[in-house]
Amino acid sequence: MSDTVIRVENLSKKYTIGHQQEKGYTTLRESIVKQTKGLLQPFQKHQSKHHNYEEEFWALKDVSFEIKQGDRVGIIGRNGAGKSTLLKILSRITEPTKGRIQIKGRVASLLEVGTGFHPELTGRENIYLNGAILGMSKVEIKHKFDEIVAFAEVEKFLDTPVKRYSSGMYVRLAFAVAAHLEPEILIVDEVLAVGDGQFQKKCIGKMEDVGKEGRTVLFVSHNMATVTTLCERTIWLMNGKVYQEGQASSITSKYLIHGSVTSGxxxxxxxxxxxxxxxxxxxxxxxxxxxxxxxxxxxxxxxxxxxxxxxxxxxxxxxxxxxxxxxxxxxxxxxxxxxxxxxxxxxxxxxxxxxxxxxxxxxxxxxxxxxxxxxxxxxxxxxxxxxxxxxxxxxxxxxRGSDCGMIFVDFPWQEHSLTKTQNN
CATH class of the missing domain: 2.70.50.60 (abc- transporter (atp binding component) like domain)
Incomplete structure (x- = not known):
């Protein structure tokens, strides 16, 4: 795979959705009567008013792309586009229906608040547990321990079971663990929305550092400004397929105006x-x-x-x-x-x-x-x-073509000469 760390080929994921149709409206009284008759006449065949059927839903369909080592790639798309399903497959949480993926390197995923944490264990114990899951030795984890705790700002609650953490504390510690235990590939699904503005800036800065260190970042977000700031490339999913991919600023601009009515x-x-x-x-x-x-x-x-x-x-x-x-x-x-x-x-x-x-x-x-x-x-x-x-x-x-900012300003200028005119 040379410097390619993620290769996705014709990836598809199908879910089966069960539906139940009912002819007419059934009241509570009718349901009770029906159940009573069923008990009194166990051998009588009753014609069911319910008709069950199943429907196939393809969350992903023939998705293909490559990501190289050190790339910071944004995954964007409307709700239901297949973003979370894709990340779950890349994180080995869900199996694909078709296609294949090749991943080279250790993967740390932060897909939702508390992913990978055991609620009954303390923050300290969960740090070591997550490190062990990533294949790190106790010495390696200990080397990063203080840095993780300082980043997450949970020193006072380190020996408290994480089930008692607020959502903000949860996500701070989860991100700190995922980002500092040196995975080759870091996958983050817009959990940063839970944190405050200052913490979000810290996370973005850390993910930039991860990329500069030669590691790979996949980031899902609905915030196009964050995607443009953090990512070099963007993959745009629509209805389970790759709709467009390319330079982050170009793709996010197209995404923002797509579907917007432009008639005025x-x-x-x-x-x-x-x-x-x-x-x-x-x-x-x-x-x-x-x-x-x-x-x-x-x-x-x-x-x-x-x-x-x-x-x-x-x-x-x-x-x-x-x-x-x-x-x-x-x-x-x-x-x-x-x-x-x-x-x-x-x-x-x-x-x-x-x-x-x-x-x-x-x-x-x-x-x-x-x-x-x-x-x-x-x-x-x-x-x-x-x-x-x-x-x-x-x-x-x-x-034209230069970055002159976002708004025009026309503040008044004043000018005073500091050179005195000399008369001959």
Whole structure:
């Protein structure tokens, strides 16, 4: 395999899903009567109202790729695309139905909080247990022990059974063990979302270090900014197949705008939303009040949100979040910044205008949500609509292709001469 450490060839995984169909609606009374008759007439054949059948579901279908030593590879895709199934097969947790994989080196996997931990054992005991599973000697584990504990920040709870750990403590220790016990291949499935922001940065830094040391990292995440920061390559799964793969920044940009409506208007289905509050429509308008998804960099963009409330809310917050093509959040704006938080029964349209010469030319996506802060989320729509800002002659147009940041700024300058003019 030379420097190839993972080779996947025509990998497929099938699951069998059982279904039960029932003719008509059966009440509790009918069920009891049926069971009683069955006891009284054990030899009588009863015609069943239930019809069982099985359905095949292919979580993965003919997946092939290669990963070389030291690669940091992101695995992306919508829910149900097959990401977790792929990682479970690579981690030897699940057997494939077809195809084969070749792996060269020790694999450490962190697929969900607490993977590989025994709940009754203490943090100290689990560190040694995981090291033993990876084939390390007690001396090797002891050499890394202090570094693991310091990274996880669980010194005070080291001799406490991990079943008493919070989810944050659990994931900190699990990641520290997986990353520090020197596996040749580290597989991480978006468990970092459990940790706080500071810990997530530590994890990303550690995974970068792992790659620089010549070890391989596979990272599954829905956060495209993190994938772009950490990974050099990205594999995009869709419906159990490899849809695209290539340079991380290019693939994540395509992923973000894929499936987003670019006509400038989206009508949202109300049947699957909370009856108390739901979004009906989002539309984007240019300076001529025309619905569009392409805007002149010098012109403003108006965002119109149409929604309905069947309840009186005293502290409901509406949020618009803007992402660039790399998946980074550019800014977030809340309705309460300009309007009162009280919302009564009725139909509403809220509008907000982004000025011209504000966002850099790029492709952007919008998330919208309605929530009661620190209580509940009533509606949330990811990548609900996308739009593009075109360079049409801004003052930075001569630097086309250069990284000039994410927003335009035009702060006033002042200049004072420090050279005195001498008269002859």
């Amino acid at each position: 208007i989206v009508i949202l289905e109300t049947c699957n939303q909370d009856a108390r509050f739901y979004f009906k429509r989002i539309s984007l308008l240019n300076v001529e009040c025309e619905i569009t998804s392409i805007f002149d960099v010098k012109q403003p963009i108006k965002v119109c949100l149409e929604y309905a409330s069947n309840h009186i809310f005293n502290n409901l917050e509406l949020t618009i979040k803007i992402f660039n093509s790399n998946g980074m959040v550019i800014f977030t704006v809340n309705r309460s910044a300009s309007l009162k938080q009280e919302i009564h029964n009725g139909q509403y349209i809220s509008e907000i205008c982004f000025p011209g010469l504000f966002l850099m030319p790029d492709i952007y996506t919008i998330d919208i949500d309605a929530h009661i802060p620190n209580v509940e989320i009533l509606a949330h729509h990811q990548s609900v609509i996308s739009f593009e800002i075109e360079e049409t002659g801004s003052h930075l147009a001569i630097y």
